[in-house]
Amino acid sequence: MKKSHVFIVILLIVVVICILVYVSKGIQREYKKMVKMAFEKNKVVKSEILTEEDIKNLPKPVQKYLTYTGVLGKEKVHSFRVIADGEIKMNRDSDWAKIEIEQNNIINDELVRLFYLRMNMFGIPVYALHSYTDEGASMVGKFAGLFTVINSKGKEMRISDTVTLLNDMCLFAPATLIDKRITWEQIDNTTVHAAFKTEYCTVTAILYFNEKGELINFTSEDRYYANNNGTYQKTKWTTPFQEYKVINGLNLPSYGEAIWNFPEGDYCYCKFNNIKSIVYNNEK
Template identity: 30%
Template sequence: MSKIQKKRETIKSIFHREIEEDMKKYTINIDKPEFFKENDIIQLPPPVQRYFKHCGYIGKEKMANAQIKYESAYLKMSKKQKWINIQCRQYNSVHEPTRIIYMKSKILGIFRFEGRDKYHNGIGNMLVRLLKRFTVVDALGKEMDASALVTVLAEVFLVPSYALQPYVKWQSIDDNSARATLTFNETKVSAMFHFNSIGEMTKIDTDDRYFTEKDGTYANVKWSALMSDYIEKEGIKFPSEFKGVWHFNDGDFEYFKGKIAQLKFNISSHEIFK
């Protein structure tokens, strides 16, 4: 595909194309599926083991990928702005740390914008277009790589096969917390995971994410993701509500909140958000 063709390609088409390209890299053996076993988690920190057991993953099929649909999602561009309702669709895969997300909404209820945020092929990128034609954000660089990769790490327990991959290393902290470090394509990030007494993961904290300033520069700011409202579907429990929070020196900034409507594992190419 030429550069001109790529520029003409819609954000939604880019999203679907990148997922299809990723799915060509691996196969899902539907005839011989692999299942989570006790031995798979025995070396993990105690609260991580508790999560697998409490949420019902032992004996369930391991996931190579995941498709996530949000029932509702809201975004804030700054502390003073109002919440914007966005449509949000997401794909993750495990063979390499991969997360590709599509968003669309309207500014002031009139001006349509679309975005694609990803960590894919070892690179982070945020692409945003206004009115389908005007590129207003196309962020790349080592800060984007780290920010996108640590967001993959934040979703380890939404797609639990991540926790067993060789690119993720675990460190026991105490009975209700553990630290994970994810290293890929020369980028290394880490986060602290917090659990409650029954085994639910409730929060992660990291110092490896970057906030984009108005002038396009990056600031290293502590970031948290909060998970709540665990629901059970097809025998497994998972958090359905998420919040993203920046911790600035002058106070916290909650900029994202969303509720998951569907979490589906091991999808095939013809099932991609049809």
């Protein structure tokens, strides 16, 4: 083969590789694009300080939790970004796989949750984008960033993601629990019921606290488990929290699990064991 032909073949290989690399980053680019658009749409001009007056009508366990976390005297929160590591199980029998996640949430007139995940499957990266906006809820996952392995959306996902958003608010941004869309009912000194009413649905959860004021568990009957055949089943969902430590100036749990509570037994499918950072009002 002539040298010129070899050069052309090598050049074509390089071009193909560059194209594949670019295409493989498509989900990440879409995530960043959606985040930018969401913040441009939901700008907050005025910053206010969270005071005891803001929380006086909340149930006592919630007030105690907000005081314990240290949100009083700090800015009210209308957005937050979380970067964390964890593990996930794709099914009961699979091994744990390490994941890296980044998510941006907006708690404004519009509710937004944009969740980007990277994991390895058989040594090859898998990228996923889970989005929840006024336009709907969806999840897309691609093997090597090229081949679609997950493509889900629908009303069940929107309802489930509304529960997840409330969970995020409780875990990552307790200052947002003053949101007027949440209706509270105290059950006892360490347990409260929350109803989160959005434009599209109302979901409920029970929050459990310990005597110190720490939130230690969150349960909801309103999430849907996605079966392999494409159907959904409403299933109890719990997220126990522990190992509180100072993260960005607040006392927050640094470890959490996500568990499906099936009648035949629990299935823990996700663990967040390294919350690297939480940044509030991060559009600034």
